[in-house]
Amino acid sequence: MTAVQRSTVELGDFPSQGTIHDRAKLPVDASGWVWSLNHAVSSVRLDFRNLGIKSPGLLTAVVKYIADLVATTSVDNVRNTFDTLRFLQRSEHFRECDAVDGALDLRLISELRLVNNFAAWRLHYIRAAPWRINELLGVRADCERWDKRPDGSVKFGIAHEGSKEAPDAVKFVPTDMKPIAERAVKDLIRLTEPSRAVARWMEEHPGRAWLPDTWRLRDLKTPMTTTEVAAAMGFASHSVATHWMQVHGHTARREKHRSWYDQGQLEDAILSDVAEVMKEVPKGRKLSEYLFLFPHNYFHRAREPVAPIPTFLAQSHMRDFLVGGDGRSIFERLNILDSSGKPFKVPSHGPRHYLNNMANEGLLSDLDIARWSGRKDVSQNAAYDHTGGAPLGRVMRELAKSKAMQGSIAATVKKLRPAAREDFLKARFATAHTTDIGMCVSDWSLAPCASHGACAAGCGDHMLVKGNQKHLQRAEQLLAEHEAMLDQATQAMAEGELDAGPWVEHNGKMVDGLRKAIAVHKDPTIADGTVVQT
Structure with a gap:
């Protein structure tokens, strides 16, 4: 044990x-x-x-x-x-x-x-x-970042606080998504600015609660009826105001057949709720710095928003919005249905899986996917890779039609009549899957691997993705191992050891194939991401 x-x-x-x-x-x-x-x-x-x-x-x-x-x-x-x-x-x-x-x-x-x-x-x-939705919800209002590249293009990114004591980082968006992302951030800044203004006011006036102009900064002993409390807080009725004040430990006094509070009691109740919100703010930060600030009850399906109490957007709000819970999800409200006629349900982590799948289908390297996703270890990409053989096969067919593929298959496609190319590609790239040093386009549903997993030993169904650092490192590791085995087998054959010849032949093919693969990865004339058949 x-x-x-x-x-x-x-x-x-x-x-x-x-x-x-x-x-x-x-x-x-x-x-x-x-x-x-x-x-x-x-x-x-x-x-x-x-x-x-x-x-x-x-x-x-x-x-x-x-x-x-x-x-x-x-x-x-x-x-x-x-x-x-x-x-x-x-x-x-x-x-x-x-x-x-x-x-x-x-x-x-x-x-x-x-x-x-x-x-x-x-x-x-x-x-x-804490997982990535937390990073998003913790973004500050000054999160917009632009980076001018050597080619003159400008990338747009969103700055966020690093998790697990990691340094702050900027997550840049794909070029095609730049206008959408910029507009989304500007809309969020505009929609949430009123709550940040409330937070800033209270930071500038410590000990006082923000209230609409009619009641702001009045003497704390100024009497207020329950109707006034309801109006100041945005409650639907005076009974709601009475209940809210009771929950916060304040009982109205009865005078002239009416219920009265001091303004100081109202502000004390507001500040106690704001203090609870501040527990989520790291030391040295201000509440007004954050982007996702909304009035209390802003997302409640029945209650009115309470402007004097700015609060954070919570994961539960995202869940209810995307999946449903206390109310109807956005897909229910807009009647967006799946193939079975039921409203879609998208967990908050779903888009992250979706974008990782898109990156995998686009043959982005594991290192780039890990960096883009904010991961420490590229092995964590595996949990987000849901691409099957058929989608990857479609990607390979599209690459074969472009200049992003090199080798005998790509050369054959160019020689075919345009009308015959699609049928050829569908037959040749019905499926595909990744290996530790590249990609295999053999359809294993028809027959087992003819090379017994020896991808580098001249297999015509194996292809390289130029620039994939994970594949390059594995190829270099395998080369060192097979060179050592080739030396041993060669020595054994020289000494007349029985059956050493096949080992020399096999390891010789592996060494030759791995050297070719490494040469492709290090060839500066081949663009990264190009699929190469060696």
Whole structure:
């Protein structure tokens, strides 16, 4: 059995959850590395140091996950789940994510199923870091960036705060999307400016709450009726104002058959809500700096917006807008239906998957996709690649019609009559899939691989994507390995060892093919992204 390592995160860096309460409403001290649970029969202790987690992000996610289980499930279930988590080190996917503070996905489930008696708890809820919708919602109003390129073109990008203590970054948009992105940002700045103006006013007048002109900066002892409170806040009626003030701890006084408050009570209630919003603002930042600020209740389907309380756009608002929940989604309201006649449902992370698929189908290199998506490790691209063989086959057919493909197939297409080219391409590129050093256009549904996976050994169905750094690095690694094997096989054949000849022949083909592949990648006369058949 593999020895379980102890956590290498500094002992003082434990993500304390304070005191939490279990399902029986009994307190549990969750502030340190060891938690003692309230079990009726036995002593149950959870020692998080035994999980062997190295990255602070993963440790925080796991701790929060266990804290949620303590509050909602039995002690036995918590203990069993914790024991299963000790097998994390056996997962290659976990070790990769732990090394870069990345995000775990469903591959962890499939790997841990190999553990005896493993129960598939909802481990897919473990996330190592705030995901990309948070980066977007945390964008500041001065986010517009332009970059003039050597060819005279101007790129447009959106500046955002880096996550996981990474430096701030600028995400540039594709050239064709530049006018749309610029217009979208300007519209957002215009629509959200009133809430930023409210926030700026309160920053310039500490201790006072923003109110419409009629009530702004009046003496705090000025009496206000419930009708005035409703008008100042934008509530639908005086009864709503009365209830809101009661929720905030203020009771009206009765005079002359009317209910009265002091303006100071109203402003105190407003400032208490603004203080809650400010808890989401990092130290040293101002609320007025952020782009996605809206009046409180702005997205509520029934209540009126409350202008004096600027709040952030939340993920739940995005979810309701795209998927539905408290109200109807945008697809329901506009009657945009899928092939089955049901409204589309697009999770907030869906566009990210969609754009990554477009990049993959466009043969953008893994390194460029990772940089564009803001990832530390190119291996994380795999979770976002949903391209099948048929879409990639279509891409190959289009490339064969252009100057973006070189080799015998491209030369054959040029020689064919225009009317015959499409049928030839459909037959030749019915499907395609990526390999570790390029792309294979063999249709495996018709026959197994005739080269037995030896793509570089002169296979006519294998093609290179010039400039793909991941493919180049793998080709260089394979070349070193096969050169060593060729030397060994050659020496063995010279010594008269039986059956050494086929090994010399095979490794010779691999070395020759890999050298040609590396030469293509390093050829300055071939444009990056060109598909080359060697």
